[in-house]
Amino acid sequence: MYKMERVDGGVCAAKGFYANGVSIGLKPNNGKDMAFVHSDTLCSVASLFTTNKMTAAPIRHFRAKGEFQTNFVLINAKNANAMTGSAGIADIDEVLEAASQKFPQIANPVMSSTGVIGVRLPKAKLIAGLELLDLGVRDGDAASRAIMTTDTFPKTIAYEVTLNDGSSFRIGAMAKGAGMINPAMATMLCFITTDAAVDAPTMQLILDETVATTFNAASVDGDTSTNDTVLLLANGKSGAFDHAAFKEALHGIMLHLAKQMVKDGEGATKLVTYRVTGAENNREAEIAAKALADSLLMKTALFGEDPNWGRVASTIGASGVLCSEEYLTISFDDVCVYRKGEILFDVEAEALAAAVMQLPEFTIHCDLGLQEGSFTAYGCDLGHEYVKINADYRT
Amino acid sequence: MYKMERVDGGVCAAKGFYANGVSIGLKPNNGKDMAFVHSDTLCSVASLFTTNKMTAAPIRHFRAKGEFQTNFVLINAKNANAMTGSAGIADIDEVLEAASQKFPQIANPVMSSTGVIGVRLPKAKLIAGLELLDLGVRDGDAASRAIMTTDTFPKTIAYEVTLNDGSSFRIGAMAKGAGMINPAMATMLCFITTDAAVDAPTMQLILDETVATTFNAASVDGDTSTNDTVLLLANGKSGAFDHAAFKEALHGIMLHLAKQMVKDGEGATKLVTYRVTGAENNREAEIAAKALADSLLMKTALFGEDPNWGRVASTIGASGVLCSEEYLTISFDDVCVYRKGEILFDVEAEALAAAVMQLPEFTIHCDLGLQEGSFTAYGCDLGHEYVKINADYRT
Numbered sequence: 001m002y003k004m005e006r007v008d009g010g011v012c013a014a015k016g017f018y019a020n021g022v023s024i025g026l027k028p029n030n031g032k033d034m035a036f037v038h039s040d041t042l043c044s045v046a047s048l049f050t051t052n053k054m055t056a057a058p059i060r061h062f063r064a065k066g067e068f069q070t071n072f073v074l075i076n077a078k079n080a081n082a083m084t085g086s087a088g089i090a091d092i093d094e095v096l097e098a099a100s101q102k103f104p105q106i107a108n109p110v111m112s113s114t115g116v117i118g119v120r121l122p123k124a125k126l127i128a129g130l131e132l133l134d135l136g137v138r139d140g141d142a143a144s145r146a147i148m149t150t151d152t153f154p155k156t157i158a159y160e161v162t163l164n165d166g167s168s169f170r171i172g173a174m175a176k177g178a179g180m181i182n183p184a185m186a187t188m189l190c191f192i193t194t195d196a197a198v199d200a201p202t203m204q205l206i207l208d209e210t211v212a213t214t215f216n217a218a219s220v221d222g223d224t225s226t227n228d229t230v231l232l233l234a235n236g237k238s239g240a241f242d243h244a245a246f247k248e249a250l251h252g253i254m255l256h257l258a259k260q261m262v263k264d265g266e267g268a269t270k271l272v273t274y275r276v277t278g279a280e281n282n283r284e285a286e287i288a289a290k291a292l293a294d295s296l297l298m299k300t301a302l303f304g305e306d307p308n309w310g311r312v313a314s315t316i317g318a319s320g321v322l323c324s325e326e327y328l329t330i331s332f333d334d335v336c337v338y339r340k341g342e343i344l345f346d347v348e349a350e351a352l353a354a355a356v357m358q359l360p361e362f363t364i365h366c367d368l369g370l371q372e373g374s375f376t377a378y379g380c381d382l383g384h385e386y387v388k389i390n391a392d393y394r395t
Numbered sequence: 396m397y398k399m400e401r402v403d404g405g406v407c408a409a410k411g412f413y414a415n416g417v418s419i420g421l422k423p424n425n426g427k428d429m430a431f432v433h434s435d436t437l438c439s440v441a442s443l444f445t446t447n448k449m450t451a452a453p454i455r456h457f458r459a460k461g462e463f464q465t466n467f468v469l470i471n472a473k474n475a476n477a478m479t480g481s482a483g484i485a486d487i488d489e490v491l492e493a494a495s496q497k498f499p500q501i502a503n504p505v506m507s508s509t510g511v512i513g514v515r516l517p518k519a520k521l522i523a524g525l526e527l528l529d530l531g532v533r534d535g536d537a538a539s540r541a542i543m544t545t546d547t548f549p550k551t552i553a554y555e556v557t558l559n560d561g562s563s564f565r566i567g568a569m570a571k572g573a574g575m576i577n578p579a580m581a582t583m584l585c586f587i588t589t590d591a592a593v594d595a596p597t598m599q600l601i602l603d604e605t606v607a608t609t610f611n612a613a614s615v616d617g618d619t620s621t622n623d624t625v626l627l628l629a630n631g632k633s634g635a636f637d638h639a640a641f642k643e644a645l646h647g648i649m650l651h652l653a654k655q656m657v658k659d660g661e662g663a664t665k666l667v668t669y670r671v672t673g674a675e676n677n678r679e680a681e682i683a684a685k686a687l688a689d690s691l692l693m694k695t696a697l698f699g700e701d702p703n704w705g706r707v708a709s710t711i712g713a714s715g716v717l718c719s720e721e722y723l724t725i726s727f728d729d730v731c732v733y734r735k736g737e738i739l740f741d742v743e744a745e746a747l748a749a750a751v752m753q754l755p756e757f758t759i760h761c762d763l764g765l766q767e768g769s770f771t772a773y774g775c776d777l778g779h780e781y782v783k784i785n786a787d788y789r790t
Contacts, residue, residue, distance in 0.1 A: 054712030054720055083708050083720055085736045117705025118738055224713035296691070296777075310512025313478050317449030318619035325449055325478055341480045343513055382691075 002245040003162040004252065010140030010156030013172035014195035015237040016040045020137040021146025024129030026078035026115075026122065032146035034126065035075045037191050038135045042069040042107060043233035044200040046207045048215075050228035057081040057088030057121075058111040059229065064089075065108065067200070072106035073191065073231060074099060075147050076126060077176075078115040082226035091121040098127045103135055112229050114149055114176060114189055144174035147189055151176050155260045159249045161196075167240035169196035171249050177261025188215070188261055190230045192253065195238040196246055206247050207232055214254035217286075218262045218378045219293040259378055263361075268380030270302055273363040276316075278329075279373030284321040286375040288366065291319035293379030302381035307353035309337045309345060316366060327369030332356040340369060397640040398557040399647065405535025405551030408567035409590035410632040411435045415532040416541025419524030421473035421510075421517065427541035429521065430470045432586050433530045437464040437502060438628035439595040441602045443610075445623035452476040452483030452516075453506040454624065459484075460503065462595070467501035467530075468586065468626060469494060470542050471521060472571075473510040477621040486516040493522045498530055507624050509544055509571060509584055539569035542584055546571050550655045554644045556591075562635035564591035566644050572656025583610070583656055585625045587648065590632040591641055601642050602627055609649035612681075613657045613773045614688040654773055658756075663775030665697055668758040671711075673724075674768030679716040681770040683761065686714035688774030697776035702748035704732045704740060711761060722764030727751040735764060 011019045016039050021032035045068065049059045058081055074096065081088045096109045113121070144154035158172030175190040207230065215230070232250075263271040274292040279285035292298055295315045301308040309330050316323055330338040335352040337345045345353075356362050406414045411434050416427035440463065444454045453476055469491065476483045491504045508516070539549035553567030566589040602625065610625070627645075658666040669687040674680035687693055690710045696703040704725050711718055725733040727748040732740045740748075751757050 051715070052709060052712040053715070053718050054708050054723075080705075083705055083733070083738070085720060117703075117709055118733070118740065120738075224709075226709050226712060308512075310475075310478055313449050314447060314512055314619075314621050317447040317621060320446070320448070323448050325480060328449075338478070338513070343478070343515075345513065 001164055002242060004245070004249055005160050005162070007158045007160045007170065009138070009158050010144055010172050010174050011037055011191055011193045012138040012140040013158030014170040014193050014235070016195060016235050017193045018135055018138050019143035020133065020139045021142035021144070022129060022132040024125050024132065026076065026125060032142060033077045034129050035143040035146035036133055036135070037073045037143065037193065037233070038106070039071045039193070039233060039235045041235050041237065042071050043235045044198065044203060045070060046200060046203040046232040048207060048211055048230040050224060050226060052224050052226045052228070054083060054226050056113060056227040057084050057092055058113050059227065061089050061092045062110050065110070068108045070108040070110055070233070072099070072103070072109040073112060074109060075112045075189065075191070076115070077147055077149055079113060079119055079121055080115045080117045080227050081113040081121045083118040084120055087120060091123045095121070095123050095126045099130055102130050105135070112189055112231070114147065114227055117226060140172065140174060147174065147176045149176060151264050153264060155257055155264070157253050157256045159252060161245045161249050163240055163242050163245060167238070169194060169238035169240040171196065171246070171253060173253050173257060175257040175261060177264060188228060190215070190257060192230070192232040192250070194232070194234045195236065196234055197236040197239050197241040198234050198246060202243070203232055203234055206250055210247065210251045210254050213376070214251065214258045217376060218258040219290060262378045262380050265380040267383045269360070269383060270381045271361045272302060272379050272381070274377045274379060275363055275365045275374070276368065277365070277374040278368040278370050280322045280371050281373040282375055283373070285373040286377070288316050288319050288321045288323070288368070289375045289377035291315050292364065292366070293377040296382065299379070299382035302357065303383040305354065305357040307332055307337065307350060307357050312364060312366060313338065316368070321368070322370060323368050329367040329369060331365045333362050396559055397637060399640070399644055400555050402553045402555045402565065404533070404553050405539055405567050405569050406432050406586055406588045407533040407535040408553030409565040409588050409630070411590060411630050412588045413530055413533050414538035415528065415534045416537035416539070417524060417527040419520050419527065421471065421520060427537060428472045429524050430538040430541035431528055431530070432468045432538065432588065432628070433501070434466045434588070434628060434630045436630050436632065437466050438630045439593065439598060440465060441595060441599040441627040443602060443606055443625040445619060445621060447619050447621045447623070449478060449621050451508060451622040452479050452487055453508050454622065456484050456487045457505050460505070463503050465503040465505055465628070467494070467498070467504040468507060469504060470507045470584065470586070472542055472544055474508060474514055474516055475510045475512045475622050476508040476516045477512040479513070479515055482515060486518045490516070490518050490521045494525055497525050500530070507584055507626070509542065509622055512621060535567065535569060542569065542571045544571060546659050548659060550652055550659070552648050552651045554647060556640045556644050558635055558637050558640060562633070564589060564633035564635040566591065566641070566648060568648050568652060570652040570656060572659060583623060585610070585652060587625070587627040587645070589627070589629045591629055592631040592634050592636040593629050593641060597638070598627055598629055601645055605642065605646045605649050608771070609646065609653045612771060613653040614685060657773045657775050660775040662778045664755070664778060665776045666756045667697060667774050667776070669772045669774060670758055670760045670769070671763065672760070672769040673722070673763040673765050675717045675766050676768040677770055678768070680768040681772070683711050683714050683716045683718070683763070684770045684772035686710050687759065687761070688772040691777065694774070694777035697752065698778040700749065700752040702727055702732065702745060702752050704748070707759060707761060708733065711763070716763070717765060718763050724762040724764060726760045728757050
């Protein structure tokens with residue numbers, strides 16, 4: 001057994017980790033736009049990247065390194081360094097070479113970028129900005145603000161896990177989301193640090209298992225970006241580790257950040273949990289739940305706070321999973337509006353369901369009534385702000 | 396060889412066909428909301444229906460008839476008769492039985508419905524409304540208005556085809572679209588009538604071939620409704636037929652209506668043609684082209700008239716087709732902004748591309764530079780009106 005407690009500090013909560021965010025002139029109004037994560041000893045690395053074939057330069061740069069340990073990640077906002085070809089890779093080499101000269105203690109540095117696609121990295125500004133970095137600072141909050149693009153709030157979380165033998169480790173993270181969040185690998189940057197004594201293969205295995213029900217269950221708009229990245233760095237400084245405890249902590253962190261990202265989806269005002277049960281199998285439940293989270297008609301109905309259960313049924317039917325109106329049951333939180341062929345949507349139920357839809361968070365539960373398959377996905381509404389943000393994004 | 400000419404009349408253009416639209420109190424302000432299509436002799440029938448598993452009652456009713464000939468279709472707006480179980484089927488039987496009693500000349504009548512899901516058909520109003528029908532009226536325009544829901548303009552078209560031997564036939568159609576238009580079978584109602592001398596199996600074959608590059612290439616919002624229907628009725632009265640001519644005419648009619656539906660997508664202000672060439676094969680080109688037409692980020696960029704070519708590249712990359720930035724070329728009409736790894740998006744190109752995006756209709760061409768696979772899809776932008784219409788749809 002073990003004990004899990006929320007602690008402060010985000011990516012700096014674990015022993016030996018440092019981070020900060022500074023302003024180097026990429027964002028207007030002196031917004032923080034460059035961050036680093038540093039460990040004072042080398043870290044094992046686990047990673048997850050976008051499935052987009054037009055992979056951004058920082059990801060190609062990372063992958064080219066093969067297996068390695070590192071102690072330094074440089075992150076910039078406002079420029080994705082995507083569709084920039086070999087010049088984009090050379091730009092990264094140049095920036096990281098300058099970082100290595102300024103900070104002799106860093107080894108195998110890597111980069112991560114988010115922002116506009118198809119524009120060369122403003123490397124002069126990044127190199128000049130290195131002068132503002134102090135690797136001895138532990139300001140996880142400043143770092144989490146520097147990686148934001150259209151996010152409206154920073155996203156960090158950390159846990160301390162105490163094992164039965166009294167030993168303990170910490171794991172903390174920061175993430176950015178907003179827009180382009182998609183189940184094919186929730187599009188975002190996420191940096192997780194831990195002082196747990198865990199090796200790279202074990203960490204990668206646990207990360208792979210955890211992503212399916214967390215980031216990959218979250219959807220804002222069904223698009224998958226060129227830059228999605230999750231990096232998990234472990235420096236082993238606590239000397240403590242337990243497989244189950246580490247997995248639960250990592251799952252808690254990733255689910256929290258996934259939900260925060262959906263909640264902060266561009267223009268979103270609601271976080272909706274789509275619970276599909278009774279499907280032919282888990283895969284079918286996942287298809288149906290994600291179809292609901294991705295549906296434009298569902299998203300606009302949520303925004304209008306309209307308990308339009310017919311769209312729920314239609315979306316499940318359109319998803320292609322085995323289903324039938326005679327076995328389907330649909331509820332908004334505890335308000336059942338349709339049960340196995342019977343329309344329960346009278347004036348009273350409509351009023352109750354409409355009240356549920358006015359909540360900032362609620363669950364739409366669809367029981368397909370067939371077998372035991374189940375999955376939970378997370379979605380948001382789509383309102384005028386989404387259109388406004390994305391119509392004007394580059395300007 | 397043959398000659399094709401546009402003619403007036405819509406579904407009444409062909410010999411022996413009658414249609415009208417009347418107001419029976421389903422729409423506010425005495426809007427027309429019930430229509431019929433009638434032929435004075437029996438017709439061969441070809442049909443296409445939604446792939447949505449929650450198939451609406453009128454489609455299940457139609458399918459239960461097996462092979463048959465008919466001369467009467469009754470269509471209502473404002474109520475989809477979907478998710479209404481066996482009661483929904485019984486309601487149709489009751490309405491059509493009343494129609495048969497009033498009009499002894501009709502045989503094997505069928506129904507088609509569009510509107511809100513999950514509410515019983517207002518059959519008393521429909522039965523009372525039969526009194527307003529006169530099967531001798533030929534008003535294709537009134538019929539096309541009665542089947543509209545959120546459409547902003549009626550959609551009709553007709554051709555006269557004159558064959559080499561001097562014989563001729565006509566083919567005409569009406570459709571409703573707007574919202575819920577999706578490539579999995581463009582969601583809509585479409586009724587096509589012809590006096591060509593064509594048998595049912597031939598007609599079905601040609602219809603199946605034609606839908607892939609017309610209705611199934613059109614997308615408004617990626618959702619597939621419970622009620623999609625294409626009915627093609629042929630009464631043979633012209634005595635004329637030619638396979639190639641009929642196919643070309645049907646293709647012309649369906650492509651025209653598909654584009655009209657996209658153009659009239661809920662809140663849409665632009666009709667965009669996505670031409671993908673150089674793909675590994677036609678199937679891959681289709682996946683990429685439809686991904687572009689469906690992408691929320693593309694749709695909002697279109698609405699913002701922002702030539703954000705990075706989103707084009709990212710969407711193709713996310714679609715999963717074989718592609719690489721070194722081989723990709725992207726143009727907005729004739730303005731090339733990216734060619735095989737080279738960013739051509741200078742100030743001048745940006746101004747030219749921005750001017751293209753201000754047009755009501757234009758083409759985004761993506762050459763993947765690999766093999767010969769190609770496909771053309773049709774999409775629209777997504778603006779504030781889409782959100783407004785769908786947030787408030789039921790009310």
